[in-house]
Amino acid sequence: DIQMTQSPSSLSASVGDRVTVTCRASQDISNSLAWYQQKPGKGLKLLLYAASRLESGVPSRFSGSGSGTDYTLTISSLQPEDFATYYCQQYYDARALTFGGGTKVEI
Amino acid sequence: QVQLQESGPGLVKPSETLSLICSVSGYSISSDYYYWAWIRQSPGKGLEWIGNMHHSGDSYYKASLKSRVTISIDTSKNQFSLKLNSVTAADTAVYYCARVGGATPFDYWGQGTLVTVSS
Numbered sequence: 001d002i003q004m005t006q007s008p009s010s011l012s013a014s015v016g017d018r019v020t021v022t023c024r025a026s027q028d029i030s031n032s033l034a035w036y037q038q039k040p041g042k043g044l045k046l047l048l049y050a051a052s053r054l055e056s057g058v059p060s061r062f063s064g065s066g067s068g069t070d071y072t073l074t075i076s077s078l079q080p081e082d083f084a085t086y087y088c089q090q091y092y093d094a095r096a097l098t099f100g101g102g103t104k105v106e107i
Numbered sequence: 108q109v110q111l112q113e114s115g116p117g118l119v120k121p122s123e124t125l126s127l128i129c130s131v132s133g134y135s136i137s138s139d140y141y142y143w144a145w146i147r148q149s150p151g152k153g154l155e156w157i158g159n160m161h162h163s164g165d166s167y168y169k170a171s172l173k174s175r176v177t178i179s180i181d182t183s184k185n186q187f188s189l190k191l192n193s194v195t196a197a198d199t200a201v202y203y204c205a206r207v208g209g210a211t212p213f214d215y216w217g218q219g220t221l222v223t224v225s226s
Contacts, residue, residue: 001170034212043111043203043216044154055214087154094210095167099154 002026002090006100013105019075021103023088028068032092035064035073038085038102047086048073075105083107109133111204111217119198119224125191129204129217136185137162143187144207145178148219149200159207160187194224 003026013019023033031051036044046055048064051071061076075082088100115127129143136143142159149155158168160178168176177190191198201221205213 032210036213041218043205043218044213045216046212046214049212089154089212091207091210091212094159096169097156097159097207099156101153 001096002029002093002098004088004090004098004100006088006103008103009101010104010106012107013078014107015078015080017078019078019082019105021073021086021088021105023066023071023073023100025069025071025090025092029090029092031067032090033064033066033071034089034091035062036087036089037082038087044087078105109206109215111206111215113202113204113217113220115220115222117221117223119194119222120226121195121224122193125189125194125198125202125222125224127189127202127204127220127222129187129189131185131187131206134206136180136187137182139163140208142167142207142209143178143180144205144213145189146203146205146213147198147200148203151197152200155200157189157191196224198222199224 005024033051035048038044052064063074065072085102085104110132112130119125142161144159145157160166180187201219203219204217206215207213
């Protein structure tokens with residue numbers, strides 16, 4: 001299976017900060033990468049897919065970049081509702097879908 | 108609006124079978140494009156994909172769980188289900204159902220249901 005390694009596992013930030021989360025795949029996944037947000041007690045919410053495409057309704061302060069094995073999620077100006085845990089997921093291998101370990105964004 | 112809702116027992120005894128149902132509203136489970144998935148989340152293992160099922164019968168399962176897992180679809184009720192047999196404490200997790208395309212991410216998720224394996 002393709003291993004997905006996220007860093008950092010947690011970070012502290014303030015409202016208005018620029019926040020970056022990275023995700024590394026164990027092999028080239030050709031931009032078949034999604035980012036999700038999870039708040040306590042809730043299911044995951046799709047933010048971006050194909051590494052950089054914003055899901056409908058997601059604020060433009062969220063952006064994604066990367067290629068090959070290395071990908072980045074950036075929140076340009078952190079808002080109070082953005083404090084949550086973020087996960088990456090590869091769907092390059094549709095028969096063995098895998099997630100990163102998560103990054104908790106705390107105040 | 109597509110909505111998914113998991114239901115089922117919150118407590119299962121070791122060696123027994125875990126059974127959950129996902130009820131889908133706002134979209135037909137008979138769609139040719141989408142598969143229907145189960146994912147679980149535990150403190151120890153993080154997010155773990157379990158498997159996908161298409162209404163045609165096409166399915167993919169995580170290799171390490173394949174021998175214990177069955178996902179089935181009931182198009183008449185617009186529901187799909189998960190059965191995981193011979194459970195142990197390691198199967199304790201929050202179980203989510205979700206919608207997924209053929210080579211796309213999970214775009215809609217349920218809220219999740221906690222299943223504890225304990226005697």
